[in-house]
Every structure is written in C-alpha cells, then in structure tokens.
Amino acid sequence: MSSTLHGKVVLITGGANGVGAQTARELRARGALLVLTDIDRTTLEATVAELGPEHTEGIVADVTDLTSMEAAVAQAVTRFGGVDAVVANAGIASYGSVLNTEPEAFYRLIDINVNGVFNTVRAALPALVERRGYVLVVSSVGAFVGAPSLASYTCSKAGVENFATSLRLEVAHLGVDVGSAHMSWIDTPMVRDAQSDLPAFREMLKSLPGPMSTVTTIDECGVAFAEGIAKRRRRVYCPEWVGVMRYLKPFLDNPISDLVMGKRSTAAIIAIDQQIASLGRSVSARFTEEAKAEEAKAEVGGPRSSDDR
Incomplete structure (x- = not known):
C-alpha cells in the first residue's frame, strides 16, 4: 500500500461511532x-x-466471534475486491479496583479488547498479505503506564501492544506492516460515560499533572489515525506527548513512583469504588444494556455481541 489512501480499502472495527467513525471520516x-x-x-x-x-460498506459483526469476522472480511473482499488496511479498534472499559470490579465485566472486556483484536487480525491477514497491507492495533497510553481503577483496561492495552509487536515480526517478510495506536483521554462516548457516572473520576482527571489531565478532541484523534494509516507508521500517538510516556515507563515503574501515586490516588480509588457500588455496575449503562442483549441472544442461540469505543 502506497502512502496515498485514494482507492484503498480500509476495514475498521467499532466503526459506527467514536474513534472508529471519526477515523472513517478522515479516511473518506x-x-x-x-x-x-x-x-x-x-x-x-x-x-x-x-x-x-x-x-x-457497513457490516454488523462481532469481534469476539472469529467466524463473524471472517464473514465480514469476505464481504469486504466481495464488495471492493480486497482489503488494504485493518484498524482493530473495537474496545470497552470497566470501572473500579480489582477487588470491586465485577468478574464478568473483566472477562467481557478481555474478550472484546484482546480476543477481538486477535479475531480481527486473524480473519483479515490472508487478504492483507495479498495486497501487502497494513494493520493498526488500537492500544492506549495505558500500555505504558498502569492506572488504579483501570487494571482491566490497561492490562488489555498492554497485551495488544505486545501482540502488535510480535505480529510485526511475523508478517514483515510477507510485506505487511503493523502499527499500534496509543492515546490519552479522547472525547469519546466511553470517556464521557465515565465522567458522567463517576464524579470521583472527573476529579481525578483534573488532578493529573500537566497535559495528562487534558481530554483531546476526537477530530484530532481521527487525523492522527488517518495519517498513521497513510504512512504505515509503527506507532501512532495522540496527542504527541503520549510517545514520551513509552520511554518514561522504566522510570515510572519503581517503588518511589508507587509511593507518590499511591498517596495521590488512594482517596480517588475509595471514592470510585463507593460510587460504583451505588451505581450497581462497573461498566457504563450502554454496555450493561448490550450485555443483557447478548444474554438474550445466547438464550435463543443467536450471535454474540461486542462493543465499540
């Protein structure tokens, strides 16, 4: 795939709204x-x-189901003749400490954020190899920096970053390039849900140092992704300062940092867990409703569902 995007076929999971939809607008x-x-x-x-x-082409498909993703790729090839790039974007977040997170919410997050990336890439690779294409795996700044009350999310994002690194080495000889995208707080439905549900999260966000407290516009994120795809970048950062965190990771993961962060975040952790208990859920209301729909479909033998950011 050349640096130009004109006429190139790009498949995006979680493409109906949020980062996926905005990236689609920029690519179009x-x-x-x-x-x-x-x-x-x-x-x-x-x-x-x-x-x-x-x-x-819009396709209702479930990233947690490999067969569903294989059918989506086949439909893409039928419609446009092939696939030049894939953005493994679909993902969710959950709230709360490990002690208080609902286990089912954790399992579901891993199924979507990690297994969903595998299923997307596995399904698309034959088509990408044919066109010497590009894969962009959507990770996060959370791959570089752990965060209290976000253990499940940061776990998944560190996992898919390493998945992308391994994949890059595996497919380089086939002419396929692989990148990973790392963002801080982006003004998406997922972040807005957390701010709405949890006043303690809003306060914690405000207390973060420097640019880490800033919520970046979704427009800026869409531009960064589109440019990363066009240039087949190894890393895509949004905002650019996120790239610094990758190199600071060894300095942030030490007993002194743990002590400082622990003192700063203890009150917020307790408050968030209390607010989650009051909510009666550790995911946003949108995801709770979709989980109920998933259970209903499973009872009648229908397809499973997943979520997008």
Missing part, C-alpha cells in the same frame, strides 16, 4: 473506501449514510 476525505463493522446496527447505518453507501 482522503479518498479511501471503507468497511465498517459494529454491533450497533442503527448507528452503523447512520454512519454509512453519512459517508456515502457508494464508498462505504
């Missing part, structure tokens, strides 16, 4: 053809209509 502005997968049919159809059905 640069002439790319789009394949968007999501479980939210209504929002997906609206996004496809916005981008133009003649340039965009």
Whole structure:
C-alpha cells in the first residue's frame, strides 16, 4: 500500500461511532473506501449514510466471534475486491479496583479488547498479505503506564501492544506492516460515560499533572489515525506527548513512583469504588444494556455481541 489512501480499502472495527467513525471520516476525505463493522446496527447505518453507501460498506459483526469476522472480511473482499488496511479498534472499559470490579465485566472486556483484536487480525491477514497491507492495533497510553481503577483496561492495552509487536515480526517478510495506536483521554462516548457516572473520576482527571489531565478532541484523534494509516507508521500517538510516556515507563515503574501515586490516588480509588457500588455496575449503562442483549441472544442461540469505543 502506497502512502496515498485514494482507492484503498480500509476495514475498521467499532466503526459506527467514536474513534472508529471519526477515523472513517478522515479516511473518506482522503479518498479511501471503507468497511465498517459494529454491533450497533442503527448507528452503523447512520454512519454509512453519512459517508456515502457508494464508498462505504457497513457490516454488523462481532469481534469476539472469529467466524463473524471472517464473514465480514469476505464481504469486504466481495464488495471492493480486497482489503488494504485493518484498524482493530473495537474496545470497552470497566470501572473500579480489582477487588470491586465485577468478574464478568473483566472477562467481557478481555474478550472484546484482546480476543477481538486477535479475531480481527486473524480473519483479515490472508487478504492483507495479498495486497501487502497494513494493520493498526488500537492500544492506549495505558500500555505504558498502569492506572488504579483501570487494571482491566490497561492490562488489555498492554497485551495488544505486545501482540502488535510480535505480529510485526511475523508478517514483515510477507510485506505487511503493523502499527499500534496509543492515546490519552479522547472525547469519546466511553470517556464521557465515565465522567458522567463517576464524579470521583472527573476529579481525578483534573488532578493529573500537566497535559495528562487534558481530554483531546476526537477530530484530532481521527487525523492522527488517518495519517498513521497513510504512512504505515509503527506507532501512532495522540496527542504527541503520549510517545514520551513509552520511554518514561522504566522510570515510572519503581517503588518511589508507587509511593507518590499511591498517596495521590488512594482517596480517588475509595471514592470510585463507593460510587460504583451505588451505581450497581462497573461498566457504563450502554454496555450493561448490550450485555443483557447478548444474554438474550445466547438464550435463543443467536450471535454474540461486542462493543465499540
């Protein structure tokens, strides 16, 4: 795939809204053809209509189901003749300390954020090899820095960063390039849900030092992703300062840092857990409703569902 995106086919999981949809808008502005997968049919159809059905294929697919993703890739190849790039973007977050997080919420997050990346990449690789394409695995600054009350999320994002690194070595001889994307707080539904649900999270966010307390616009994130895909970058950072955290990781993971962070965050951890107990859930209301829908589908033998950021 050359540096130009005109006419290139890009498949994005979790493409109906949030970072996935904004990346799709930026790619379409640069002439790319789009394949968007999501479980939210209504929002997906609206996004496809916005981008133009003649340039965009919307597919209801479940990243936690390899067969579903294989069918989505096959549909993309049938519609546009192949796939040039894949953005493994679908993901969720959960709230609370390990002691208080609902175990099922943790398992579900790993299924979507980690297994979903594997299923997406595994399904798409044959098509990508054929076109010497590019994979962008969406990780986070959380891959570099642990955060209290976000153990499940940072665990998943560190995992997929290392997945991308291993994958890069495996497919380089096949002409496929692999990158990982790392963002701080982005103004997505996922972050807004946390701010709405948890006043203690809002206060903790405000207390973070320097740029770490800033919520970046989704427009900026979409531009960073589109440029990263066009240039087949090894790393995509949004904002750019996130890249510094990768090199600071050894200095942040030490007893002194633990002591400082522990003193700063203890009150917030306790408050967040109390607020989660009051909510009666450790994920946003959107994800709770989708989990119920998943259970209902399972009872009647229907397809499982997943979530997007």
